[in-house]
Structures are given as structure tokens and as C-alpha cells.
Amino acid sequence: MWNRLGPSLQDSPEPLEERSFGVRELYDLFRRRLRLIIAIIIGVTALALVAALELPKTYTANSMIVVETGDANPLDSSTQTQPNQQPDKSRMDTEQDLITSRVFAGLVVDRLDLIEDSDFNTYLPPAASGTSGTGVLSQAVGLIVSIPKKMLAVVTGANAQDTSLPDKAVQQDRAITSYLASLSLQRSGDSAAMTISFVNDDAVKAANVANATARLFVEWSRDNKRQDIKDAVGFLRQQSTELASRIAAIEGQIAKYASEHGVSSDPRDDLLRASIQQANDQLSTARGEYTQAQARLAQVRLAAKNGDTGAGVDPLLSSDFLTTLRNDEAAATRDRAQLAGNYGRNHPLVQEADAKIAAVRAMISQEMLRTIAILENEVRVDEGRVDQLTKSLQASNEELRQRSLAEAKLRELNNDLLTEQKLNDLVSGKLGSLDPFSDAVEPGVRTVSTAEIPTSPTFPKLRLMLAGGFAASLVLAFILVLTLESMDGRVRDSRRVSKLIRVPLLASIPLLPRKFLRPALPPLETLLSKPRSAFSDAFRSLYSACTRMNGGRVKHVVLVTSGLPQEGKTTTAMGLAMAAGMDGALTALIDLDLRTRHLHTSMGLGSASKTLDDYLRGDCGLAEIVQTLPEIPQLDVMAPRADDQTSPEFLNSSQLAKLLEAFRLEYDVVIIDAPPMLVLEDAVRIAASVDTVVVVAACDSTTQEALSQVVERLRFTGGPSIGWVFNRVDPFQQAHGAFRKAYLRRQQIRRYFPV
DSSP, X not given: OXXXXXXXXXXXXXXXXXXXXXXXXXXXXXXXXXXXXXXXXHHHHHHHHHHHHHSXXXXXXXXXXXXXXXXXXXXXXXXOOOTTOOOOHHHHHHHXXXXXXXXXXXXXXXXXXXXXXXXXXXXXXXXXXXXXXXOHHHHHHHHHHHHHHHHHHHHHTOOXXXXXXXXXXXXXXXXXXXXXXXXXXXXXXXXXEEEEEEEESSHHHHHHHHHHHHHHHHHHHHHHHHHHHHHHHXXXXXXXXXXXXHHHHHHHHHHHHHHHXXXXXXXHHHHHHHHHHHHHHHHHHHHHHHHHHHHHHHHHHHHHHHTOOOTTSOGGGGOHHHHHHHHHHHHHHHHHHHHHHHHOTTSHHHHHHHHHHHHHXXXXXXXXXXXXXXXXXXXXXHHHHHHHHHHHHHHHHHHHHHHHHHHHHHHHHHHHHHHHHHHHHHHHHHHHHHGGGSXXXXXXXXXXXXXXXXXXXXXXXXXXXXXXXXXXXXXXXXXXXXXXXXXOOBOOOHHHHHHHHTOXXXXXXXXXXXXXXXXXXXXXXXXXXXXXXXXXXXXXXXXXXXXXXXXXXXXXXXXXXXXXXXXXXXXXXXXXXXXXXXXXXXXEEEEOOTTTOXXXXXTTOOOOSSOHHHHHHXXXXXXXXXXXXXXXXXXXEEOOOTTOOOOGGGGGSTHHHHHHHHHHXXXXXXXXXXXXXXXXXXXXXXXXXXXXXXXXXXXXXSBHHHHHHHHHHHHTTOSSEEEEEEEEEOGGGTTOSOHHHHHHHHHHHHHHSOO
């Protein structure tokens, strides 16, 4: 049967799908959690109100100072202050750091004697005061905090009468720390004004400390600047004395050095440099001639070695004598060649010609040697001239170097003298400008506004605390609601559940109708007294759906169960049975939830003549253990009472199948109220003997996981078709969102189901 209506038994349910939140879902979410949201808002806002009323009140006093332009360094005269010039950021930051420094804080603590105030020196016992900001809550907190301290004193053996205090330095350090913790500075943009704020639970004390801080800082700045000027004057006087001594010493050194080295501003230095320049020019010329002579000598030697006596080698080789010798050599060479051609090599005329040629060549060689000697002499002369000029130039350069060193030393002494004189003039001028006014200085900081005694506390502020508590409650409620919703898997959307478990929805059972300030009628009374209500009509729809699932067969056994108790399975079984009986079918309603037996009480039945235990022993017939509902003659009910001795163990025996078979033979429709499936296994065993299983899920109560587990377990029993019923559904919430739509939907439903 199940295979005709849905997926096969082997198919497993789909995994739980993630829920997406839109505007409609958010509206439904906040509507469901409205009570929790209101409770959180009221609770957190009330806590904020109590805190605002009970927390100790603190007051803030503000005084203002202005940092004026001025030269921070008395010795710095390089810059001049413009009339409207503002202090730069570094100056303002420096002043802020000075006000919050522990040195200045120590001055304030000493001047105001804060070391004797228990608000600052926490080593002192707290003084009894009637501060208006102390309420019942603060006193309770103080009492709770004091208990552990007393217990710790008892455990550690501390003497309660020991009132010794640490050193004054330690107490002062604690007072400075407390003072700085309550002090704050503010500055707006590039303004030269600075606001000094001090926080204390005593308004008068806060104003006094703020004014004292501004006043003492002005005095401290004046004293520091006055001391700086005095130190500068003393330094300038010492420097002036030292400079005068150094100037006198340098003047003596200049005179002594000039007399010892004979240096001064003399024009002879220019003549010496001109002579050196001329010697350099002569040396360059001599070196060029020397190099040229060496080249000619090398060229002539090479020509003599190679026997080249041509005129193109050197001008000395083109003399008339050498030319004549070369011509004679050429003529003798031609004559010898002619004689050798006429008479042969060994002829006397040829030999005579050879002798003549040798004589001419010897004369040429002698002339070449004489020429080389001339060139060598020229080279030696040029070399000597170069050496002489080099030595002369070196001597002149050495003389010039010595004079330059002496002049440089003299110029250095003169420069030192000039520097010391200028420094002496600067020191004298600065000393003259500071010394007469060293006691009449301006501090560079002035007070422009004194702190008045505050009349309203800065903390806690009632309106701000309430607004913050309300905002925090909204955020907390939103987070908590979303967290609970993310962990909440309860059934609310029938379409999503049907898609999840892949089981058809047979009917949606609405909530029992109720009137304003009146409880709802019991299910049985509602079904009997209002047969045309939406509640009764839902069970007729359920009966029709079960009939269709059975394929229209006459005999039909339906098991009604749920995952967990209190989900409406008994009411559903009772309503389904009454709908079948009213439809004319001979119907039997059986209560097999033998561990609770709620059906007997819910229907208000009397005592049957026999019990189920008597029937199972064979002591009576089926008609003796059932009771007929007077209002519905077609409906018989078998509901064991609490004193019935029938053991639930019979559901595990063969007697169960025989009992169901007996009812199947006698009745057209048999409705079984079974135990919850996730609590007991009884319903699983019963499901094997029925035709249809109806699983009841309560809206906003049953979880999707529990419903999926029930359906999965029923599928493994095999055979019966499965459907589910959505119980306790509010039909007026189907409009999803707008109140007007919900109202119109309510009016439309009432036309068909008058309440």
C-alpha cells in the first residue's frame, strides 16, 4: 500500500534541511518568542534602572588653561614669536605630558595634603561619609566584599588591631596613582586651550582639586621658567668669562706665530707662484725636446742597424757628403754588375770594383757613426736640462708649501679669534637681555576658567543608563532568540515536514476553540457539542484520508501513535473513531497504551462488565469488554481502567494478534491508541498487524528529528501505509505576517466554522 502512495520502504528520509530566515520567518519567530523578548527587555531595563539608582554617583569638575606662545629655551634667539602665532602640536603635547607626569602630581599631592585623604591614600581606613550616591545595592555589595576579607584575615592570622601604615613614600606613590587615575585632559583640535577634568564622588572635592591643579601648574611653570632663566644667566656669565680668556690667548698665539715663521700678507707669494709657473712651462718644453731627441737617436740607430741610409730616415742623413757617397756606391755597384756580366766574378776588374764598393760603404758607416754621436750628445744635453729644471721646481714648490702651511695656520688662528669674538658678542647681548628681567618672567600658561561645583553627577546618568539597558536588552533578546531558534527543531511548517519525511499529511487538527478569559472545552465535549466546528471537521478529513489510504476496503485497522507523550495521539484516536462512527461505520476504539490508560479518563467511561484480562483468559466474550458511547451508537470503546490487571506484556505475545483479528471480524473500522514509539517498542509490534499507521506530531512541540525517527522505524516494520497528522495548529496564523490579513482570515474561517 505504501508503495502506491509514496516512496518505497527502502528509501531513507532526507537529511534535515537548513532553515532560511526571511521577513516572514522573522515575524513568526518574534511572535513565538514575544514573551521571552518582553521578559528580557523588562529584566535588563529594570537592572539598568536599579544600577542607575544604586550605583555611587561621581562628579566631574572642569577648569581650563591656555598655553601661550613663548620661547621654551631662554638661550634660543633664532626665532621671533609672531603676535598671533599659536603653539605647535609638540608644545601642546609636552604641556599635557607635564600635567600628567608623576613629578607634578607629587607636587599637587603635597600641596593639597592628599596623602591624608582616604579617597587617594587607600592605605588609610575609609572615612565614614553620607554620600548620597550610596544605596541599598552598594551597601549590600560592600558587605559581601567585606566578608571574604574578614575570612582571609582570620585564616592568615592577621591582627585586626594592627593599624601600621607603610612608609610615607609608598603612601605618596599610592596617592599619586589615585590622583592621576581621576585626572583627564581634553583639547579641541588645534586649540591652545586645555581642559583639566577631575572625577570624584564628592562634588566640592572634585572642584577644589581641578582648580588647584590648574593653579599649581601655572605656578610650577613660572617657577620652572624662572629657574631656567637663572640657570641660563649663570651659564652665560661663565661662558663670557671663558670667552674673554680664550680671545686674549688666541691673540697672543697669533703674534708669536707670525714673528716665528715670518708670515704675513706679503705680495712675494704671487712672484713665487709666477716663477713656479714659468719653471713648469720650461720643464714641459725641455721634456718634449728630450723625448724628441731620444726618438731621433733610436730611429737613426735602427737605420744604421738595418743599413738604411735613405734621406727619409732623419735630416742629418741627407747631408751632401752622404749623398755623394751614396751616388758613388750606386755607380760602383752598376760598374761591377756590368763587369761581372762581361768578365765573370773572378776577373780582376770585378774584384777592383768590389773593393771600391766596400771602401765607399765603410765611409758611409763612419759618417753614420758620427751622426749617431751627435744625436747622443744632444740627448745628454736635454736630459741634463730636464734634471736641472726638475730640481729647481721641487725647491720652489717646497718653499711655497712651507709658506702655505704657515699662512694656513695663521688664518686658522685668525678665524678662531673671529669666532670667539662673535660668540662673546652674542653671549654679552643675550646676557644683557636676560639678566635684568630674570625675576620678572611669564609662565607661558594662564588659567582662563575655574571649575564650579558640579550639581549633577556625570555617572550614572539615569536616561543614558535606561537607554543603554533598553538597547542592550534588545540586542541580548535578538541574540538569545536567534540562538534558541537555531537549536530548535520543532515542527511548525507542514509542507517542510512532509518534504522531509516523505509521508503524506492526512489532516491538520486545529487548536481547541476558546473564548476570551475562558478555558477551552475538553476534546470529547467539543466533538459532541460542536460537530460542525473546525476541530470536528478536521477529524472527518482525517477519516476520509485514512479511507483513501486503505484503498476503499471495508475492513480497516488504524494505529494512532506519536514519537513522545503529550503530543495528542489519544485525542486524535478518539476524534478519528468518533468521525468514523458518525459516518455510519461500525467502529471500535481500543486503548493499548496500557501503561498510562488515559483514554478511559478522557472519555469519561464507566466500568465494563468484564476486563481485558478476563477476555484474554477466555472468561468472557468481546462484547462484554467494550462500552458503547451513548451519543454515537456505532462506536464501541475498549479502554482498560487503572484497576484492570492486564499486563502490558501481552502485547509481545500471540494474544495480541488474536485480539486484533477478533475486532477486525466484528467491526468495520478499528482505531488503536498505541504507546509513543520513541518511548516503548509496543507500537512497533502492533504496527505489524494493522493496515494504516497515523503518526501524530504537535505543532511547536514535536521535533523534526523525533518525527523522522518514528517514520523510519515504521518503515522497517513493513506492510502498513503511513501518514501523519499535524496537531494543535492555529488556523488563524496562516496569514503569515500582517495583522490585517490575520483578522480577515479569522473572519473568513468563522463563516464556515462558527465558534
